[in-house]
Amino acid sequence: MTDRAKLAINAFKEQIDGAVSAYFSSCVHCGLCAHACLFFNETGDPRYTPIHKLEPLRRVWWSEYTLFGKLASLIGLAPKVTDKLLADWQELTYNACSLCGRCSMVCPVGNDIAGMIRKQREGMVAAGYSPEGLQGASTRAVKIGSPMGVTWKAVSAQIGHVENDTGLAIPVDRQGADYMVLMSSMEIMNYPEYLEAVARIFNAADVSWTLSSEAFEATNSGIQIGSADIARELVSRVVNAAEKLGVKTVISPECGHAYTALRWEGPNLIGRPYKFKARHILEVLDDLRAAGKLKTEGFEDERMTFHDPCQLVRRGGVLEQPRRLVRMVVKDFVDMPDAGKMNWCCGAGGGVSAIEEAAELKLTAFNAKKRQLEAVKPEKLITACANCRIQLEEGLEENNMDIPVVGLTELLAEHLVETEKAEG
Amino acid sequence: MTSDAFLDLVRGPLFQIALFIFLAGVLVRLVEILVLGRKTDFAEPRADGTGAGLRSVFSRSVPEAGTFKRSAFTILAGYVFHIGLFVALVFLAPHIALVRDTFGFGWPNLPTPLVDFATVAAIAALVAILVNRLRDPVLKFLTTFEDYLAWAVTFLPLLTGYMAFHHLLIRYEGMLALHILSVELLLVVFPFSKLMHTFTLFLARWYTGSAFGRKGVQS
Numbered sequence: 265m266t267d268r269a270k271l272a273i274n275a276f277k278e279q280i281d282g283a284v285s286a287y288f289s290s291c292v293h294c295g296l297c298a299h300a301c302l303f304f305n306e307t308g309d310p311r312y313t314p315i316h317k318l319e320p321l322r323r324v325w326w327s328e329y330t331l332f333g334k335l336a337s338l339i340g341l342a343p344k345v346t347d348k349l350l351a352d353w354q355e356l357t358y359n360a361c362s363l364c365g366r367c368s369m370v371c372p373v374g375n376d377i378a379g380m381i382r383k384q385r386e387g388m389v390a391a392g393y394s395p396e397g398l399q400g401a402s403t404r405a406v407k408i409g410s411p412m413g414v415t416w417k418a419v420s421a422q423i424g425h426v427e428n429d430t431g432l433a434i435p436v437d438r439q440g441a442d443y444m445v446l447m448s449s450m451e452i453m454n455y456p457e458y459l460e461a462v463a464r465i466f467n468a469a470d471v472s473w474t475l476s477s478e479a480f481e482a483t484n485s486g487i488q489i490g491s492a493d494i495a496r497e498l499v500s501r502v503v504n505a506a507e508k509l510g511v512k513t514v515i516s517p518e519c520g521h522a523y524t525a526l527r528w529e530g531p532n533l534i535g536r537p538y539k540f541k542a543r544h545i546l547e548v549l550d551d552l553r554a555a556g557k558l559k560t561e562g563f564e565d566e567r568m569t570f571h572d573p574c575q576l577v578r579r580g581g582v583l584e585q586p587r588r589l590v591r592m593v594v595k596d597f598v599d600m601p602d603a604g605k606m607n608w609c610c611g612a613g614g615g616v617s618a619i620e621e622a623a624e625l626k627l628t629a630f631n632a633k634k635r636q637l638e639a640v641k642p643e644k645l646i647t648a649c650a651n652c653r654i655q656l657e658e659g660l661e662e663n664n665m666d667i668p669v670v671g672l673t674e675l676l677a678e679h680l681v682e683t684e685k686a687e688g
Numbered sequence: 689m690t691s692d693a694f695l696d697l698v699r700g701p702l703f704q705i706a707l708f709i710f711l712a713g714v715l716v717r718l719v720e721i722l723v724l725g726r727k728t729d730f731a732e733p734r735a736d737g738t739g740a741g742l743r744s745v746f747s748r749s750v751p752e753a754g755t756f757k758r759s760a761f762t763i764l765a766g767y768v769f770h771i772g773l774f775v776a777l778v779f780l781a782p783h784i785a786l787v788r789d790t791f792g793f794g795w796p797n798l799p800t801p802l803v804d805f806a807t808v809a810a811i812a813a814l815v816a817i818l819v820n821r822l823r824d825p826v827l828k829f830l831t832t833f834e835d836y837l838a839w840a841v842t843f844l845p846l847l848t849g850y851m852a853f854h855h856l857l858i859r860y861e862g863m864l865a866l867h868i869l870s871v872e873l874l875l876v877v878f879p880f881s882k883l884m885h886t887f888t889l890f891l892a893r894w895y896t897g898s899a900f901g902r903k904g905v906q907s
Binding site: 280281282283284285286287289290291292293294295296298299300304308310311313315316329330331332368369370371372373374375376379527528529530531532534535536537538541542577578579580581582583601602605606 | 827
């Protein structure tokens with residue numbers, strides 16, 4: 265066995281718990297997960313059957329954590345985890361899985377297959393079998409502070425623009441603020457509308473908030489590449505900044521995996537609960553709505569639908585909030601078939617968007633979304649994840665579908681009632 | 689060996705050995721899972737995980753609508769087989785009599801025609817499942833030797849049981865002996881194969897259901 269394979273095996277062993285063991289013990293190869301997976305459905309390639317993507321992890325489980333497997337490996341009969349196996353499975357573990365978790369919802373024996381892919385990535389990255397695109401993003405995230413290489417300077421510049429455009433002051437490093445706002449690289453680079461929308465909504469609602477110059481980046485490449493060490497380092501920056509400022513709540517931006525990273529994985533990465541709450545921007549906006557602090561006027565006159573980002577809905581539990589918010593400003597709202605908990609992934613989540621070799625596959629995977637859209641024929645598409653948004657825009661363009669995509673926060677800001685802001 | 693002597697052998701020592709392997713094996717497998725446990729989840733829960741976990745233990749038996757549409761055959765054949773097997777195993781009069789002789793208690797049996805129907809349905813479903821496994825591109829791709837083994841050791845007790853009950857092909861005592869032998873084969877293979885899902889699926893559903901439930905997702 266090579267050193268690389270050994271690294272993978274050791275990392276796999278750290279990931280195998282009672283749940284993984286129960287999952288592998290229970291799989292009867294029924295194949296239902298294949299039909300839940302957009303990569304299988306859109307390509308018809310059986311290799312993309314979700315449970316099959318887990319062969320490396322399964323082998324380690326069987327040979328190390330079952331009596332029969334242990335006996336078999338003693339006499340050399342257990343199938344081994346080799347460099348070849350890991351190299352062959354890199355594509356299946358990364359390019360062909362957006363960690364969307366549809367498979368985990370349909371498995372009749374209850375296996376969280378997507379959760380296991382996330383675990384398998386720990387071993388793949390430990391042994392160096394991870395895509396270059398994600399390696400680069402992770403390195404930039406650790407060294408520069410953002411996977412796209414965005415620095416505080418760029419954020420500062422954007423703050424300046426927003427302040428000029430709105431006449432509002434963007435609070436930075438404000439001690440004791442109620443909310444600390446994070447952004448994704450994508451929002452800093454491509455969608456400055458987000459920060460402006462948040463600033464205007466929070467100003468109108470008279471919310472105490474701040475940005476942190478020490479932690480502005482919510483994107484967590486460590487979660488995508490599957491390295492707990494990198495993920496921990498990145499989430500720690502946010503935790504340290506938030507606890508230093510003494511904020512009550514940290515807000516994850518319109519980004520799916522950033523929410524998973526901050527809300528669900530973060531506390532386990534640092535090994536303790538936070539001293540603050542972690543919420544998605546849509547949860548915060550929905551709370552403001554319920555408290556009567558988010559007031560909108562007028563309605564969109566177009567037919568609109570909402571794309572649920574997987575990490576928000578299926579993997580995150582943010583299901584009703586976006587719909588309640590959308591209905592504030594959209595009369596002709598229609599849900600796509602399978603919307604909500606069983607929504608189809610955009611095709612580029614879980615780091616797939618950062619993998620160059622997956623460029624073609626992710627556009628093939630987009631066909632699932634295309635069919636959903638064709639079923640309801642919206643004039644505009646709303647979402648709440650900048651990464652989904654990029655993929656949706658690319659996929660729509662590729663398919664010559666003329667449907668603009670808009671972020672929900674930004675859409676709400678367009679209808680914001682701002683009369684009270686002068687006194688704020 | 690006469691069929692009576694053979695029957696004594698499979699009913700006596702062989703059955704005891706098979707039962708021991710089954711019980712010890714299942715126990716070991718379950719302990720292997722449970723000792724691994726699961727790490728504490730430090731994330732602030734959105735909702736209660738316990739209720740959701742218990743709910744998932746049952747709700748995963750009912751497919752989500754879209755999945756049913758896409759995989760109707762697998763799901764329907766699966767239901768017919770599992771229900772048929774359960775009825776044959778638990779409600780056939782001789783099976784209950786065996787339990788009563790061994791443990792001193794029993795329960796009412798179902799009428800023979802009903803058990804018969806369930807058995808034939810289970811056998812037919814298993815055959816259909818096998819044919820589907822050989823034809824469907826995904827299943828063909830996924831299937832390993834273990835899948836065929838699990839299929840065979842489940843199929844044989846159903847078939848021999850049906851034949852013994854109806855005195856088909858060979859003398860009753862001989863067929864009954866073959867039936868018991870096939871059950872012993874099933875018992876021995878069980879703990880070392882995916883037949884373990886009979887027990888572990890409840891753990892799997894619980895782990896997933898409770899973890900998802902903490903996030904506010906009913907699964």
